[in-house]
Amino acid sequence: MVPVGAIVLGPDGRELSAATNRREADGDPFAHAEVLALRAAARELGDGWRLEDCTLVVTLEPCTMCAGAAVASRVGHIVFGAWEPKTGACGSLWDVVRDRRLTHRPEVRGGVLETANQAQGIKLCQRIEGAGLDGGLHAHGGGVIDGDHDREAGCQVPRLPTERP
Numbered sequence: 001m002v003p004v005g006a007i008v009l010g011p012d013g014r015e016l017s018a019a020t021n022r023r024e025a026d027g028d029p030f031a032h033a034e035v036l037a038l039r040a041a042a043r044e045l046g047d048g049w050r051l052e053d054c055t056l057v058v059t060l061e062p063c064t065m066c067a068g069a070a071v072a073s074r075v076g077h078i079v080f081g082a083w084e085p086k087t088g089a090c091g092s093l094w095d096v097v098r099d100r101r102l103t104h105r106p107e108v109r110g111g112v113l114e115t116a117n118q119a120q121g122i123k124l125c126q127r128i129e130g131a132g133l134d135g136g137l138h139a140h141g142g143g144v145i146d147g148d149h150d151r152e153a154g155c156q157v158p159r160l161p162t163e164r165p
Contacts, residue, residue, distance in 0.1 A: 003020065003021070003059070004020065004021045004032070004033045004034075004058065004059050004060050005018070005019070005020045005021075005033050005058070005059050006018070006019055006020075006033035006034045006036070006037040006038075006056060006057065006058045006059070007019075007037060007056075007057050008037045008038060008040070008041035008051065008054055008055070008056055008057075008075070009054060009055040009057065010041075010045065010053075010054055011052075011053035011054060011076075016040070016041040016044040016045060016054065017036075017037045017038075017039075017040035017041040017044055018037060018040075019033045019034075019036035019037040019040065020033050021033045022036060030065070032062075032063070032065065032066050033058065033059075034056060034058055034062050034066035034069060034070065035065070035066060035069050037056070038051065038056065038069055038070065038073045038075070041054060041073075042073065049072075049073055049074075050073065050074045051073045051074055051075045051076075052074045052075075052076060053076045054075050054076060054077075055075065055076065055077040055078070055079060056070050056075045056077070056078045056079070056106075057078075057079045057080070058078070058079070058080040058081070059080065059081045059082070060080060060081060060082050060084050060088075061080045061082065061083050061084040061087075061088035061089070061090050061091070061092055061110060062078065062080065062088070062089055062090055062097075063084070063087045063088070063089055064087070064089040064094060064096055066089070067089035067090055067094075067096040067097050068089075068096055070097060070106060071096065071097055071102060071104055071105070071106065074104050075106050076106055076107065077106055077107045077108075077109070078090060078097060078106050078107070078108045078109070078110075079108075079109045079110075079112060080108075080109075080110050080111070080112065081111070081112050081113040082111060082113050082114065083110060083111050083114070090108050090110055091108065091110055
């Protein structure tokens with residue numbers, strides 16, 4: 001099983017929340033890292049449920065439930081580390097987030113671990129996974145990511161095409 005971690009960054013780049021999958025630990029089929037992180041980010045922002053201009057960063061391509069949650073919460077951007085050909089819903093198996101029938105479609109940057117900047121993508125995903133390894137869910141102000149530059153980790157989040165190669 002691949003460990004999945006997610007963080008949500010606010011419009012200013014401040015880390016609003018971080019979570020890991022809790023499905024097995026909690027016996028909750030909905031306790032995916034993305035859903036937990038989106039819920040905590042909404043509470044942290046205190047602006048209802050809309051996460052406009054926020055970025056969801058995930059180690060693995062979101063499934064249909066998590067992609068739908070990202071759309072429903074109105075996140076502006078989704079960045080993920082690896083494509084998931086069996087369950088991925090951001091371009092692999094389905095493309096839920098870019099369905100033209102939806103009123104909101106976040107920008108997607110997928111497969112950051114599959115690029116020439118793989119080392120930087122790994123660093124980012126290690127940071128995500130490390131954020132919730134104590135089994136908890138954190139909503140806090142953390143590292144600052146300004147545009148594409150993570151000053152805390154000293155690395156660049158790679159710019160990737162929005163379509164899968």
